[in-house]
Amino acid sequence: MNISREEKVEMFKDMVRIREFEDRAQQIYREGKLNGHLQTCQGQEAVAVGAIRAISKKDIVFSNHRGHGHYLARGTPAKKIMAEFYGKVTGTNCGKSGGMYLVDVKRGMMVASGIVGGNICLAVGSALASQIRKDGVVTLSFFGDGATNIGLFHEGLNMAALWNLPVVFICENNQYAEATKREEHQKIKKISDRAISYGMPGVTIDGTDVIKVYKTVKEAVERARRYEGPTLIECVVYRLAGHSAGDLGAYRPKGEEEKWRETYDPVRIFQTQLLSEGVLSQIEVERIIKEAREEVEEAVQFAEESEEPSVEMAYQYVYQEKN
Amino acid sequence: MPELTGVEALRAALKEEMYKDRDVFVMGEDITRYGFGVCRGLLEEFGPERVRNTPISEAAIIGAAIGAALRGMKPVAEIMFVDFILIGMDQIVNQAAKMIYLSNGELDLPLTIRTPEGTEWYGGGCQHSQTLHSLFVNIPGLKIVIPSDPYDAKGLLKTAIQDRNPVLFFEHKQLYIQKGEVPKHEYTIPFGKAAIKREGKDITLIATSWMVKHALDVAEELRDRVSIEVIDPRTLVPLDKETIVNSVKKTGKVLVVDESPITGGVQGEIISTIMEEAFWNMEVPPRRLGSQNTPVPFSTPLEKEVIPTKERIRKQILEMI
Numbered sequence: 001m002n003i004s005r006e007e008k009v010e011m012f013k014d015m016v017r018i019r020e021f022e023d024r025a026q027q028i029y030r031e032g033k034l035n036g037h038l039q040t041c042q043g044q045e046a047v048a049v050g051a052i053r054a055i056s057k058k059d060i061v062f063s064n065h066r067g068h069g070h071y072l073a074r075g076t077p078a079k080k081i082m083a084e085f086y087g088k089v090t091g092t093n094c095g096k097s098g099g100m101y102l103v104d105v106k107r108g109m110m111v112a113s114g115i116v117g118g119n120i121c122l123a124v125g126s127a128l129a130s131q132i133r134k135d136g137v138v139t140l141s142f143f144g145d146g147a148t149n150i151g152l153f154h155e156g157l158n159m160a161a162l163w164n165l166p167v168v169f170i171c172e173n174n175q176y177a178e179a180t181k182r183e184e185h186q187k188i189k190k191i192s193d194r195a196i197s198y199g200m201p202g203v204t205i206d207g208t209d210v211i212k213v214y215k216t217v218k219e220a221v222e223r224a225r226r227y228e229g230p231t232l233i234e235c236v237v238y239r240l241a242g243h244s245a246g247d248l249g250a251y252r253p254k255g256e257e258e259k260w261r262e263t264y265d266p267v268r269i270f271q272t273q274l275l276s277e278g279v280l281s282q283i284e285v286e287r288i289i290k291e292a293r294e295e296v297e298e299a300v301q302f303a304e305e306s307e308e309p310s311v312e313m314a315y316q317y318v319y320q321e322k323n
Numbered sequence: 324m325p326e327l328t329g330v331e332a333l334r335a336a337l338k339e340e341m342y343k344d345r346d347v348f349v350m351g352e353d354i355t356r357y358g359f360g361v362c363r364g365l366l367e368e369f370g371p372e373r374v375r376n377t378p379i380s381e382a383a384i385i386g387a388a389i390g391a392a393l394r395g396m397k398p399v400a401e402i403m404f405v406d407f408i409l410i411g412m413d414q415i416v417n418q419a420a421k422m423i424y425l426s427n428g429e430l431d432l433p434l435t436i437r438t439p440e441g442t443e444w445y446g447g448g449c450q451h452s453q454t455l456h457s458l459f460v461n462i463p464g465l466k467i468v469i470p471s472d473p474y475d476a477k478g479l480l481k482t483a484i485q486d487r488n489p490v491l492f493f494e495h496k497q498l499y500i501q502k503g504e505v506p507k508h509e510y511t512i513p514f515g516k517a518a519i520k521r522e523g524k525d526i527t528l529i530a531t532s533w534m535v536k537h538a539l540d541v542a543e544e545l546r547d548r549v550s551i552e553v554i555d556p557r558t559l560v561p562l563d564k565e566t567i568v569n570s571v572k573k574t575g576k577v578l579v580v581d582e583s584p585i586t587g588g589v590q591g592e593i594i595s596t597i598m599e600e601a602f603w604n605m606e607v608p609p610r611r612l613g614s615q616n617t618p619v620p621f622s623t624p625l626e627k628e629v630i631p632t633k634e635r636i637r638k639q640i641l642e643m644i
Contacts, residue, residue: 060394093426096425103425105426105430118413119386119390119418121385121414122393122414124387124390125386125388125389125393125394126390132348132373133396139390151382156386316427316428317426318423319488320428320488322487323485323487
């Protein structure tokens, strides 16, 4: 599987966009400008970018509360996501969501779940629809290590394997379920070991290696598209952020985050790689970062200048009225 | 007109919709071979892709049905007993009820969940005999359907399947064996339209599900003493306030009977709705009848003690007139 220079540059750009977007959103949240909860995904950019690039336009994604990167990678405009954080009518959900339940139906991004693991079975059902219709669509399901302990994970993976459904389960193991270290919430060393008990392939990969993520997901997607069944992919990463944007991570051992940041920062790893391969020059890297920052600033400005939803919108679309 | 049991009427609705619409499919535990048998025979007609026995995984049944509905399929998920629906409560409340709203109308969720509830000497005990529909009335975003006879069951199920919203369809276990006239020709019953099952002028008796049968029996037995108007809301969400309020304005008396445990049950909600509009028309205080605030016990005399019966309805009516 050869990956062109251009593709690598595109991947790097997306990773930088996500990092800049999340850093800025976190900062705005800490300035007290945003309400509610905001879970950012710094440290997980390579998973979002690698996995999303491995699917085609018609494919479907079920994301989670830490899913901003998935949407940015899929092409959801940064300004619409930022406006949603601000609760503005121009946001992805017209201000009905905030950061946790983003949706972008046009781009195949279904409603993200704020309940940990809450939409794993929905992804299974989307794949079931594809299997009944034989439409060749593959569904991706993103969730974290914490979600692998809930019943929906078990019920969903069992059903998906039993029926050979075209779905790929991507576990972003970021070492923490909220504030609980992984060693304190599950005994197993590798989450992918659970796959064998459902009768599906499972693999654990370095989730900070965007190329590795891309290749692994691509292979699983192709397998799913042939109706040969689901795959569980565990992407090992480290959450280079708090559980939510206001969380400074006091429960983490001193120096832990710094250690991971030195060695497992996916953006920096890929940047170093592209520089050493000669794919990008330092000047080009700087330009990419500058462009990403500009995009984010435009998004912030758009969000701040956007209108709030009118109060009657609170009552709209509780139901679809017309059949 | 042919007589069908509730099971046959429901099956007829499924068959008609499955023939008409390739997107309709059914799934649930042992639906092809065990249980109350609504889906029996569908496998032979429609094949295993659209008629699916599932693992015992209520959350995955409901979750997968939601996911398929988000993609435009029209799943009809069966939960073998309403008591088991609680395993999938998160999927209904946190996912299904929120999808249309969170997408600001960009998504449809044409999902139907069918499930039997209630008892009457069924003897299932407290984890197989509950009446839980009132729980879901408190969740905006869901439609709640509760048919009382085979005719309504068929017409309402067809409407549920074609509705763009998540519908919970509660089938009383006694409905399954009850017989009633069901026409051969196709018909549907709209949501939000109560049925005046019997006209009367002295008292309004609002009854749901299996309680409608009791209400009609009591109305007949007391016909020489009191003229009872029996109203079946048929759908609790949306609720046909107009028919209910107009009847109470006419009679000035109302008794609401529903098998839900009385505290926090839909009976109180219906009475509140009436009082907001017909308070000054009331001749006596409104009354409500439901199950007692206990788990449903197994032993028949205990069960009879706690669930609403024909005798209790009669007693309430006689006290009110």
